[in-house]
Structures are given as C-alpha cells and as structure tokens.
Amino acid sequence: MKPQRTKRVKQSAGGGPLRGRVALVTGGAIRVGRAISLALAREGCHVAVNYFTSRGAVTTTVREIRSLGVDAAPIRADLAKPSEAKRLISDTVSRFGRLDLLVNNAGIFFRTPLTETTPVQWDRLLDVNLRGPFLCSQAAAEVMLGARGGRIINIADVAAVRAWPQYIPYCVSKAGLLMLTKALALSLAPHIQVNCVAPGTVLFPEDFPPRLRRRLKREIPMGREGDPDDVAAAVLFFATAPAYITGQVLFVDGGVTAR
8 A cells, every 4th residue: 555646735724732733653553543643633643544453453544543634644664664654754845745754563472481582583673663763763763854953762671671581672772762762862952852751551563472461450550550541641642742851761650670
C-alpha cells in the first residue's frame, strides 16, 4: 500500500494545540501504536501510520483516524533498512507537506536466552528497536530543523533499566533508546524537543511465558497491567508540553521503577 502523491493538509476538525499538525507514528497500526495514532487524531493531528507486515490492520486504523475528521495515510517501511527509514520520512512530507511530530514506536520483542541467542537475532532486535529510531530521527530532524520546530518522542520500556536475563538484546536496545533520547535532545536543541515514554507491562505478547506474566503483574504497585491508552496519554503530554521540557524519560509502569 503506497502513500498518495503530495496532498497539502487542510485544517482538521479537532481542536487543541495539535490541530492541523502532522505526526508520523512508526508501528502505528496495531497495539500501543494504534492507541497513539488514534489519540493524536482525536486532538486534531493528521497521522502517517507506518507499518511493515500489518497490512490489514493499517487499513482499519487509517479508516478510524479519518472518521475523526482528520487525514491519515498508511506508509509501509522496514525500519531495519536505512534506505526505507529515510524514505518513510520523505514519503510523509510528500504526502502531507510537513512533519511536526515523530513517534518512534515500532519495535520487536522475542525471547533470547543467552546461550541460544544468534548474531542474526541480536542484529534484528537492535536494528528495529534502536537503529530504526535513530535513522528516522536523523531524517526527521533535517525536516524539522528546516521548519525550526518539531518534536520526537521515543517509546522505550522498563526493560531499559530492569534487566530481563531471557531478553538481553531487547533490554540493550531499549537502554540504548534512553541514551539516544538524551543525546538527540542536546543535539537538536533549541528547536526540536526529544523525549521518551517508557511503558511497563502493557499488552503481553501472546507467547509470553504465563509464569513470568504472573510474576510481573505481582510486582506492579498499582495492581494491574497497563493499558495502551495510558501510554498514548503520556505521548500526548510530550506532544503538547512546554518546549522547555526535553531529554526526559517518563515511565508509565504503575510504579514498578519506583521500587
């Protein structure tokens, strides 16, 4: 599914500080990404919804966004490939005429015990979860600096600060995303704000070990797992927060990292 040719966006139906702005949400068709895409749309933001394999889901998500009175476009790209990450940004600008907000949400997650982890698995996790956000941010920054304004929001994980021995490459990729946030914030100040949302337990993968799932839920002080809308609300905070806030990480984890 290819983006349409250049189409300048019109004023959106929604109100608030995001009215008429353009956001790109990577991995924005399903799960947490879908919640973020819809939350931005409700605030009047036009949304470029990136996907890789979720072709059916992206059609549904784009339809829902458009029903809210704003524009949306599905853009396919494999963020592990530098050329596609760069094209994703250029396609967004070609489609909407601008880019105000980049949400680096796309990520992959699978079990990688130390003695069984292969170099291919390591590279795949780091390529999608860390190199992809860097490449997208690099390309987006060029556009945003030209407009003298913009925001980048990275989606990390509590695994960035709480080691999971059966998921080492994943933890490393998310820890790197925290440092990427801080380094980008300093590099792109004062025109672009870069912040990070780090969710806790939100939407367990279907193949997540039940015993580990029960243990993790018992560790949450708020007594429940998170909801995608909790994460989306945190993204909205950074999307509309004072420009003086940059280089920050907001944990949305029910209090887990407060222990």
